[in-house]
Amino acid sequence: MTRLRRAGLAPEPGPHAVAAAGSGGLRLVALNDEARALGLRPGELLGRVRARVGVPLRIHPSEPAEEFAALLRLCRWASRYTPTVAPFGPAEGCHGLYLDIDGAAHLLGGEEALLDDLSRRLAGSGIPARIALASTPGCAFALARHGRMDGILVPPGEEAGALAGLPVEALRLESGAAEGLRRLGLRTVGDVEALPRSGLGRRFGLAPLLRLDQAHGRRPEPLAPLEESEGFAAARGFIDPIGHQSDVVAAARSLMGEIAPRLERTGLGASALRLTLHRVDGLDRSFDLGLSRPERCAERIAALVRLCLERLGSGLDAGFGFETVTLAVTTAEAMPARQSTFGGSESGDRIATLADILAQRIGRKLVRLAPQGSHQPEQAEASVPWTLPALPYPDHLPARPLVLFARAEAAQDVLAMAPDGPPHRFRWRKEEHRVARAEGPERIAAEWWHRPSQPRDYYRIECEAGLRLWLYRDGPHQSDRPAAWFVHGMFP
Amino acid sequence: MRKTPERTAQETQLRIANLRALVSAGEPAPRAVLPLGLPAIEGHLPGGGLVLGPPHEIAPEEPGDGTAALAFALALVACRLAAGAGEAMIASAEGQPLPYGHGLSSLGLDPGRVLLMEAGGDGEVFRAFEAALHARCLSALVGLVGEGLPLKTSRRLQLAAEGAEPPLVLVLRPAGPGSPNGAATRWSVASAPGAIDRFGTLRAPRWRARLERCRNGRGGSWLLEWDSAAHRLRLPERVARDAVAAGRAGP
Numbered sequence: 001m002t003r004l005r006r007a008g009l010a011p012e013p014g015p016h017a018v019a020a021a022g023s024g025g026l027r028l029v030a031l032n033d034e035a036r037a038l039g040l041r042p043g044e045l046l047g048r049v050r051a052r053v054g055v056p057l058r059i060h061p062s063e064p065a066e067e068f069a070a071l072l073r074l075c076r077w078a079s080r081y082t083p084t085v086a087p088f089g090p091a092e093g094c095h096g097l098y099l100d101i102d103g104a105a106h107l108l109g110g111e112e113a114l115l116d117d118l119s120r121r122l123a124g125s126g127i128p129a130r131i132a133l134a135s136t137p138g139c140a141f142a143l144a145r146h147g148r149m150d151g152i153l154v155p156p157g158e159e160a161g162a163l164a165g166l167p168v169e170a171l172r173l174e175s176g177a178a179e180g181l182r183r184l185g186l187r188t189v190g191d192v193e194a195l196p197r198s199g200l201g202r203r204f205g206l207a208p209l210l211r212l213d214q215a216h217g218r219r220p221e222p223l224a225p226l227e228e229s230e231g232f233a234a235a236r237g238f239i240d241p242i243g244h245q246s247d248v249v250a251a252a253r254s255l256m257g258e259i260a261p262r263l264e265r266t267g268l269g270a271s272a273l274r275l276t277l278h279r280v281d282g283l284d285r286s287f288d289l290g291l292s293r294p295e296r297c298a299e300r301i302a303a304l305v306r307l308c309l310e311r312l313g314s315g316l317d318a319g320f321g322f323e324t325v326t327l328a329v330t331t332a333e334a335m336p337a338r339q340s341t342f343g344g345s346e347s348g349d350r351i352a353t354l355a356d357i358l359a360q361r362i363g364r365k366l367v368r369l370a371p372q373g374s375h376q377p378e379q380a381e382a383s384v385p386w387t388l389p390a391l392p393y394p395d396h397l398p399a400r401p402l403v404l405f406a407r408a409e410a411a412q413d414v415l416a417m418a419p420d421g422p423p424h425r426f427r428w429r430k431e432e433h434r435v436a437r438a439e440g441p442e443r444i445a446a447e448w449w450h451r452p453s454q455p456r457d458y459y460r461i462e463c464e465a466g467l468r469l470w471l472y473r474d475g476p477h478q479s480d481r482p483a484a485w486f487v488h489g490m491f492p
Numbered sequence: 493m494r495k496t497p498e499r500t501a502q503e504t505q506l507r508i509a510n511l512r513a514l515v516s517a518g519e520p521a522p523r524a525v526l527p528l529g530l531p532a533i534e535g536h537l538p539g540g541g542l543v544l545g546p547p548h549e550i551a552p553e554e555p556g557d558g559t560a561a562l563a564f565a566l567a568l569v570a571c572r573l574a575a576g577a578g579e580a581m582i583a584s585a586e587g588q589p590l591p592y593g594h595g596l597s598s599l600g601l602d603p604g605r606v607l608l609m610e611a612g613g614d615g616e617v618f619r620a621f622e623a624a625l626h627a628r629c630l631s632a633l634v635g636l637v638g639e640g641l642p643l644k645t646s647r648r649l650q651l652a653a654e655g656a657e658p659p660l661v662l663v664l665r666p667a668g669p670g671s672p673n674g675a676a677t678r679w680s681v682a683s684a685p686g687a688i689d690r691f692g693t694l695r696a697p698r699w700r701a702r703l704e705r706c707r708n709g710r711g712g713s714w715l716l717e718w719d720s721a722a723h724r725l726r727l728p729e730r731v732a733r734d735a736v737a738a739g740r741a742g743p
Contacts, residue, residue, distance in 0.1 A: 350629030351579065351607070357623045358609065362616050366581070369593035369603045381593045383608065390604025393597040399694075400594035402566070403559050431556075436685065439693050462694060466683040467556055489592065492563030492599055492683075492697040492718070 002127050003070040004060055005032075015055060019046045020062035029062055064094075071097065074127070075226050081114060086223040088141075091172045096144065098137050098223050115151055137223060138215030139163055142170030142189070159216050164190030171211040177204055189215070232270065232329035234258040241280050241321025245309045248277065248325060253302035255327040260296040269294025269335030275305060278324040285316070292355040292366075292387055294335035300353065301327075307360045355386060375444055377404060377488065398442055399460060401470045401489025408486035411471060416485070419477035422459045426471075428487050433469075437462045441473075460491065468492070526572050526660055529724050530714075538708035542568065542677065545658030546650045549641055549675040552667045553682035553702070558589070560683035560699050562636070563599060565662045566591065567718045567725060569632045570601040572660045574723035578631030581624055583609040583617040588636035588664075600720030614638055618645045621661065625652035632660040640665040646674035678705040687717050687728060696720070698728065 004016070015035035019026040026046035038053050046059065068087075075085045075097050084100035101114060108114040115131055122129045132143035134154040139162060143152045146166045154162045163170070166189045168181045181204070186192050192200065193212060201209050213219035234255040242248065252275055263269060273289040289304045309316055355366045367383040371393050374380045377400070414426040422438030440459035446452070454475030462468045468491035474484040525541030527534065534540045542548060552561040569580050580601075584590050590610065593603040607630075611617045614637040624630050641663045649661060663675070670678070684698040702713040717726045 350627055354624055354627040354629055357627065358620055361623060362611065362619055364609050364611055364616065364620070367608050367610075368606065369596070369608065371593065371603075377592075377594070386607050390602075393594060393603055395597065397594060397598075399598045400592060402563050402591055402595035402599060403589045404592035404595065437688065437692065437694065460694065462686055464685075465556070466560075466685050466698075468559075468683065468686065468694070468697065489595070490559040491595075492559060492566075492699075 003067060006070075006126065012058065014058065015040075015053075016058045016060065017046075017049075018060045018062050020064075026059075068094065071095070072226070078118075079226070081108070081118065084223060084225045086225050089224070092141055093145075096141075098140070100223055100225070101133075111153060115153065119151060134159060134162065136215055136217045137221050138172065138211060139217070141172060142166050142215060146170040160193070163215055164188060164193065168192060171208060171215065173208055173211060177207060180204060181208070232259050232263055232268075232332060233326065234328075235324055235326040237324045238322070241323045242325075243318035243321040245306070245316065248309060248322065249302050249306045251325040252305040252327055253298045255325065256296070256298035256301040259327065259329060260298060263296045263329070263332065263335075266332075267334060267336075268332040269296050270301070270329040270331070271295070271333045272329070272331035273301065274328050274330050275308075276326040276328070277322040278326070279318070280320045280323050283319070288330070290356075290359055292352050292359070292385075294333040296335065300356070303353075304356055304360050307357060311361055351386070374447065376447060377444070378406070379447075399491065402492045404470075404489040405487070408472070408488040411485040411487050414483070414485040416473070416483070418479075420457060420473075422461060423471060423485060426485060428469075433463045433465070433467065435461045436464045444472075458488070524658070526568070526575070528571065530727060532727060533703075533712065533714060536703060536710045536712045537677070537706060542660065544660050545653035546674070546676040547641060547646055547661040547663050549663050549665065549670065549673065549678045551665050551670060551678070551680050553680050553700070555667045557667070557682045560697075561664055561679075561681040562589070562591065563697060563718070564679070564681045564699050564701060564716075565634050565664055566596065566599055566601055568660065568662060569606075569634060570599065570720075570723050571725070572632045573601065573605055576631065578659075579605045579607055579629075580632035580634065581607045581609060581620075581630050582634045582636070583611050583620045584636040585611050585614050585617050585638045587638055590636075598720065599718070600723055614640075618649065621649055622652045625649065625658065625661075628655070628657065630659050632662070634662045634664065636664045638666065640668075640670050641673045641675055642671065643673045650674060675705070676707050677703060677709070680704050684715055 004018070013034070015038055016032045017028050017035050017040065018030040020029045024045055028040060028042050028044050028046060028049060031040050031042060035057065038055070040049055040053065050057065071087050071094065075087050078097060078099055079085045082099050082101050082104040086098045086100075088094050088096040088098070101111070105111045105114050108117055111133055115133055119129065119131055130144045130147070130150045132140045132147055132152045132154070134140040134143060135156045136159060139154060139159045142163055143154065143166070146169060152162070168186060168189060168191075169178050170189060171178070171192070173181070181192060186195070189212070192208060197209060210219065214221040236251055236255060242251065259270070271291050271294045273291075275287045275289065277285045279285070287305070287308050289301070289308060291304070295301065351366075358364055358366060366386040368386045368388070368390060369381055370384045370388065370391050372380055372382050409428065411423070411426040411428045414423045416423040420441055422440055423435055425432070425434050427433070438459050438461040441457035443455055443457050445455045456472040456474055457476070458470060458472045460468070461471055469487050470489040470491065471485055471487055474486060477483055523539060524544045525537070525539040526544060527541040550561050550565050552558045573580060582591065590608060596603045596606060609620055611620060617635040617637050621633055621635060624633055653661065680702045682700045684700045686694045686698050687696040689695040696717050696719060698715060698717045700713065701716050703709075703711045705711065715728055717728045719726055
């Protein structure tokens with residue numbers, strides 16, 4: 001439900017539910033608050049629910065893959081607390097995660113503080129959650145899912161007391177086994193614990209014993225932590241802190257040399273990198289490097305780092321030196337293998353290098369001009385990144401000015417022959433211009449499907465001084481009011 | 493024994509060749525130039541064309557001739573690009589006009605071979621030039637600057653251009669006296685009435701280009717006509733096809 005809400009897939013108010021195929025047909029698996037208020041519970045048959053509930057219920061199909069992906073996202077987020085994060089497996093119902101905060105709690109000021117922080121952040125993101133902390137994963141799971149309250153903290157050694165009152169389902173048994181225990185009148189974990197182990201094992205197999213032992217900490221239960229994502233980052237620590245620019249560049253080069261094979265294995269190239277320098281006194285400096293095309297050449301990255309540091313000059317305050325240098329790929333893109341000998345454009349590569357240098361040193365991008373599908377002169381062209389292929393310009397157009405004004409400039413006191421004669425004389429930029437020669441009109445119709453406007457009649461004129469201009473009359477000639485004239489560009 | 497006349501001539505030839513080698517040993521190797529295809533102008537330029545590498549300065553004669561100066565520079569770029577592969581970069585300081593792609597196309601310069609960079613100021617334009625000269629990936633650089641080419645910058649650019657296959661470097665500055673600098677040539681361009689065909693329509697743009705300063709060369713002034721199809725500059729024909737225009741185009 002939360003996933004749907006966060007993805008904006010269930011925007012309407014009212015009861016919503018997620019249904020999945022179960023035994024006997026579609027069964028509800030998740031509900032929102034309104035649906036819960038109607039008395040619905042997860043596990044009910046959808047058909048029966050529909051018959052029972054009078055109000056329309058919005059049903060969303062269950063998407064296990066999406067749900068697992070959402071859980072993984074949550075796990076990645078939770079790795080801010082500890083590196084050991086394990087999502088719930090099928091035994092736990094796949095809707096939760098374990099955090100092994102052994103040795104990590106003090107970073108947030110203790111276990112209570114960590115629990116507080118975790119629940120506050122989850123609530124802030126609108127994720128309903130129940131949290132429990134115990135010495136074993138089994139105990140923590142039992143308390144989080146079946147405990148009486150949220151945020152229970154079980155001190156080590158008191159698992160038995162905490163578990164005793166919980167229902168047998170808290171033991172993460174298969175549904176048949178839990179049912180069987182209940183049928184024998186064993187309703188709580190404490191009841192099961194009190195039984196002789198040998199009899200229990202003969203009757204129900206080893207699973208309940210194993211789960212009991214795991215929950216009580218008598219048998220270890222290793223978590224299967226989320227595997228580290230194939231991160232493209234490398235760090236290097238220095239016993240003697242470094243401060244020289246050339247040392248930093250050399251460190252970046254060797255770090256990129258470490259990352260490059262990993263990138264190459266996955267067929268990726270770095271298109272954005274972040275270099276972080278950790279100073280001895282705890283200050284971090286980060287630099288973002290952008291590349292115009294994916295790259296994994298250590299030399300080029302080193303050259304960019306050098307440029308970046310050069311641009312900074314003395315702004316790079318090394319203090320007592322940097323003890324750790326980290327280089328991380330922040331954006332990776334597919335980098336198809338290129339063959340450089342035949343047909344490869346070496347000049348393209350060199351221009352890419354130049355573009356990166358310009359972006360790094362001056363902070364400006366290289367662009368190229370591309371024709372656009374419009375007849376309006378001001379919209380017939382756009383600047384696009386230079387990496388896009390050059391498009392051919394149409395060659396059937398009449399001559400176009402070399403400089404097109406972003407905004408057409410009004411011409412005053414225009415003397416022109418009605419109805420569609422070229423101007424003879426006009427005033428523009430505070431100067432009187434006399435037209436020696438004129439060509440036109442070239443009528444460019446307005447794009448009425450975008451917004452209503454007048455067609456323009458363009459004239460290419462040459463003034464007596466040799467100035468060649470592109471003038472247009474806005475709209476056709478009308479007898480009741482003077483025409484508006486504009487200068488739109490200059491010819492060579 | 494008397495020397496035969498042929499032998500004497502041979503010896504003289506050899507001596508002259510030796511002397512030539514002796515004289516040219518002290519001089520640097522001749523630099524690559526962009527030939528303009530106009531003997532009348534090439535005679536004024538050292539090496540028979542615009543030397544590649546050092547910057548050339550182009551300024552409009554009057555403030556209103558900015559587009560003519562830009563067009564003249566782009567015509568030179570078109571000459572350069574027509575000679576071989578490669579791309580040109582136009583770096584424009586803030587406030588300077590960027591060319592219109594369809595207009596470039598009309599001028600005969602393929603916009604697909606032109607890269608643009610909008611810079612914040614003159615300093616950025618020159619730094620971009622330096623980077624491009626070091627990168628050796630472009631065949632022409634055009635900078636549209638607001639002030640002009642300072643002496644120190646021109647030296648830096650000249651140093652950066654040392655090496656094989658330097659690009660054509662053009663710096664466009666606004667009209668005005670300009671500052672002394674190390675530019676190889678300094679041109680001043682004014683628009684002139686264009687060439688018209690017999691139907692009275694504009695056929696080709698014409699500019700009056702004045703070579704104000706030229707290192708190791710002579711100044712001069714020419715009326716030039718740009719042939720956008722053939723990518724070459726022409727001196728207008730002296731046939732009195734358009735007597736009125738010819739009269740106006742005079743000094």
